Amino acid sequence: MKYAYFPGCVGQDSCNELDVSTKLIAEELGIELVELEDATCSGAGFVQDVNYELSLALNARTFAMAEKLGLDILTVCSTCQFNLDRANKELTGDPEKLAEVNKMLAEIGLRYSGRVEIKHLLWVLVNEIGLGTLRRRVKVDLSDLNIASFYGCQLIRPGSLHGYDDPDRPQYFERLIEALGGKPVDYEGRKKCCGFPITFVNENASMTMNAKNMLEAKEHGADVMATSCPLCHINLDMYQGRAERVAGQRIELPILHLPQLVGLAMGIDPQRLRLKRHIVSAKAVLERVRPKEEAPVAPTSS
């Protein structure tokens, strides 16, 4: 299995533990990643706010680079996934628009014919690696942990764009958590907004939603939360103290990235997964996991 890897800007900067842990689990699971080092930012919605056409051209450039490699793109960020895939489907669904963008790409020696698919790590783990394989690779017992997922809006909506999960009842994360041996937490907030896109515009509103989702997860028993989006991670982890201030109560919920959770279950050293990089300490999580006892070999029937 081989992908053109789109790490995203935040995943290699303030949240670089996401990139590191992605590469670690990819190696363990036999996913070969060819990093798109020369790709630009997906625009994250903000470039689109200023100049939508430019975001189309820049993302088409990224697709053309992956197409040259003959590979589909793997993302590890809900926001990158949405912005790349929206551009991709807009271009592939409109030959005229694609031709226009190709005119510009020709000036930089590139061409995109529309053959690249864009997939998030969560979907690849569940659909292509498979839950059975993941179950067999688990070396650490997570059964003592109630794990709340946090998808990030743009990985599940609009359902018609993505075509993977039911946007009203997303299940990919929950099935993955189960396969890893953890207990998934069922709560509404997992499909809601973390607030990150408006943190710099209306911090109070952003922190109100941020706190509400985390407190709801805790009320449903969550010991830890895992997210498929580094921008959500910034709000959930880095800004948790601010959310606590708005909510007027302590939250203290450790937040992991999706590949950190997978890596932890597979027995990768937490230090290598950079679990100590989070603002909210993940110590309580590590205290509740232990090496999995080897299942006794079933006696052969005589």
Add this chain to the structure above:
Amino acid sequence: MGAEGADVLVATIKVYRYEPERDEKAHYDTWEFDVKPGQTVLDLLHEIHYFHDPTLSFRRSCRSAICGSCGMTLNGRTGLSCNTQAQPLIDRDGSLVVEPMKNMPVLKDLVVDMSGFWKDVYDIRPYLQPAPTAPKGPYVVPKQRMEPMKIAQDCIMCGSCLSECTSREANPDYLGPAALAKAFRFVADARDAATAERLRQYSEPNGIWDCDTCLYCNEVCPMHVKPMDAIMHMREMANDLGIESQGSKHAIAFYETILESGKLNEFKVAMKSLGLGGLALQAGITAKVVLRGKQPEIRKKKIEGYADVKKLYKLVEERKKRKGEKK
């Protein structure tokens, strides 16, 4: 199994009941009856109303997804009860749960007070403001100028988008998706002469820049209106006109750092968006971030193909200019 064969399903239907003058808090009434394939949730509500409990209150009129009266929450998702079939929801979740729309106070049972919704619509000035020199005869609008309006003009004002809006949930002062989609309908109208004034108004706090892009509005609209896309269009138009706001500062900062290196510069975006005063208020976070070694790079290395990024930027800007002149 129901009397009419395998397709008929005996289903549990839970309906939200609340009468503020009588009830201290809301409760659910439960009915069990046959649900036939193709029956809508509204059909079932009528059945309850006519044969089981005439005191159940709910709004409805056309039964054809045109009037926008019967918006409610169906197994957690807001939509029209007249164009939502019951069986697929029951098949998926085991039962049907009907609740009033969210983000609006309940008047009785499934009927909500939509005055907040309407106030926002009025606030955006939902009427044409033509130039004094409008033609005396018919106003002919070229077809390509009608295209962008398509994402907003089919709105039937049902309130489904507002019901699911996560930004509105956290901030009752936010204008919300329906009003802003309507706003775009006039911003995009070739005959309207108040575009800049409108965009200035919508760029105020609690307007276009307060949308958190959660995509719920696009997802649930029964008429396939795309309020979030309409909001994004208005942001770009406001930027083109140089209308400044906290939101535009943030978007432009983001955009500029990408033009500097090809990648986002988190440090610069924070600096430019918040300014030194804003950053000082975030000192607590900054200290923790530095302590964990999570501080973003101050300078970003340019990507190898940076010259190509610049070139694409130039080409797009030229195209945009040409298009603007054509208008």
